[in-house]
Amino acid sequence: MTLPLSPARPPALPAGAVGRPDHLPWSGRARGRVVGRTVVEFWRSDRVVRLAPVGAIACSGLLPVLQVVLAFAYLDNNLRTGLWSLAATALYLPLHLRHVWYAAHATRPPHRHWTLAAMAVVILAATPVAGTMWPRAYVGLAVSAVLLLPAPWSLAIYATLVAIAAPVSLLMGVPWTVVPWLMFSVLTGSWALLLLVWLSAALTRLQAAREVLAQQAVAQERRRIDDDLRRTLGSALESIAARGERVGQRLAESEREGRRAVGSQSVGSRSAGSQSAGSQSTGPQPAGEEPAALVDELMALADDSRRTLAEARQRVRGYRQPSLRAELETAATLLSAAGIETRLVLPRSGLPATIAQHPRAALRATVTRLLRTNGVRACTITTTVSNGRALLELRTDNTTETIEVIPGPQAGPTTDPTEVWP
C-alpha cells in the first residue's frame, strides 16, 4: 500500500514566475487587494508545506522516545531492559526518521530495502531484552514498511506485525488485560503517523503540481507573446531596418560621388588650370536632390519607428487583461480628479470580468475625450446586463454614449456589487 511517490523533486519554480508582483497585472484597488491577499496566501501555504514534514518527523520521533522512557519506568522492567531499549531505539530511530522524512517529501530514500531490513533486525532482535512494552516499537517498523514497500507486501507486513504484537506481549509476560490496550495503541499510533506522513506528501505533491502548472503557463504565455510579436511587430521592425540600411547606402553613395566630384575637379583644375571658372560648374556634382530625398527618407523612417513604438505599446497593453470593474473605477476616479462629478453604477451580478479590445478602446477614447473637454460638469457611467448582453452607457451633461461590452478572453462574470461614488 505505497503511495505513488515521485522519484525526484520537481524542478524549482523560476524566480518571479509566481507571486512576483511585476508579473501580475495591476488594475485598481480591488485587484491590488486581491493580488496582495493571493501573495500572502501563497507564502502561508508554502510555509505549511515546508513545516508539514517537520511535524511528521516530530511525531514519529516522539513515540519511540516515550517507549524508552516507559522501558525505564515500568515496574516489571529494570535498568538493564531500559538500557537495551535505549540502545535499540538509538539504532533504529534514525533509519525510521529517514524513511518518514523522504516519504513526507513524496520521495523514496535510496537503499530503502536495506535500511528497512536493518531496522527490522534491530527491532525484532531487541524484543526479548528491551522490556515488556517493546512490541509497541513495532509501530515504527510497520509504518516504515507501509511507506517503503509496494502495496501487497507492505499490507502483509503491516498486518503481520500488528498481529504478532499481541502474542509476543503475552509471551513476555504482559497481563492479558493489557494486551488489547497495547494492540489498540499499536494500531492507532501507526495510522496516526501514516496519515500525517501521507498528508505531508500530498501537500508536497500539490505544491509541485502548482509549480509545474505555473511554469507551463509562463512558457505558454511567452510563446504566445513571441509569436504575436514576430507576426506583427517583426515585419514593421524589418521594414525599419531595411529602410535604415537603404538610407545608409544612399548616404555612402552620395559621399563617394561627392569625393569623386571633388577629385575630378582638382584633376581638371591641374590639367587645365587656364580654363574658366564657368566650366567647373558643368563637372560632376553630388546629386542636388539627394539631401532632400535623404531627409524625406529619414523623416519617414522616424515616422515608421514611432508608429511601431505605438503598436508595440498597444500590443503590450493587449497582453494585460485588467478587469472591467477596475477599469471603470479608475475611469471614474480620473474623471472626478479632472473636476467632473462622476457616478459609477454597476449591476449586482453578471458584469463581465474583462472587456474585449475593441469596446475597451472605445471606452478609453471616450474617457480621453471627456478628460480633454472643458465644461463637462457631470458624468454617469452605467453598466446594465440583460439577456446576457452587457451595455455600458456614459452619460454627460448633454451627450450619451453607449458601448456594448463584449467580454474579453478568460472572462467570467463577477459578482461584485454596486454603486460607487469615487
Place this chain on the structure above:
Amino acid sequence: MIRVLIAEDMHMIRSALVALLSLEDDMEVVAEIERGDEVLPTALRVRPDVAVLDIDMPGLDGLSAAEQLSARLPDCRTLVLTGLSQPGNLLRALKVHAKGFIVKDAPAHTLTDGIRRIARGERVIDPELVAAALETGSSPLTPRETEVLRAAATGIRIAQIATQLSLSQATVRNYLSNAIGKVGGRNRIDAIRISRDAGWL
C-alpha cells in the same frame, strides 16, 4: 505671444526644449529653471502663460510645483511632461489642475501644439497615457499608507518615519505591512519599487 516657463532638471533636454520653442513665432521662453522649488517664485516674477514642467526635479517634484502654481497663480496653465512608465501620475496631475499631460517621447509638434491649445484654455492629455492609467488602475493605498511608504522610500528608519509623521513605530510598521500586502510586494523595497513604477508615490 505665449509666454512659456520651462522647468526641467536635465540641462541638455532643457536647452533642446528652449531651442524648439524659440523656433515658434508665437512663443517666447521667459524663464528656464532646473529645480522644482524655483518654479513658483520664478513664475510669480515673470508671470508666464504656460509652465512646462518635468515631473522629476530636485527640490520639489513637478506635480507639487503644479499644485503650488494652481493655488498661487491660477492664470498660469501647466503642462506636465512625463514618461509612460508612471501612468499613475496622470491622476495626480489632474488633481492638481494640470491642463496638459504629454509623454516625453511624443513628436516635437505635439508639444508646441499642446502649448498653444493649453494657452487657449483647452486640456491636452495624451490618449496613450489615459490608456496606460486605466490599465494600471488607481492606487490601492490609502493616503496615510502612501505617506508612510513615501517616507520609507527616502531611506530613513522606522523611528525617523514615526517622528516625522507623528505616529508610533508600531503604527508605522502596520502601515508599511498593509502597503506591502496591498501592492503585492515581497518586502518594503519591492513595495516602493512597484508603487513608484505605477506612479502611486
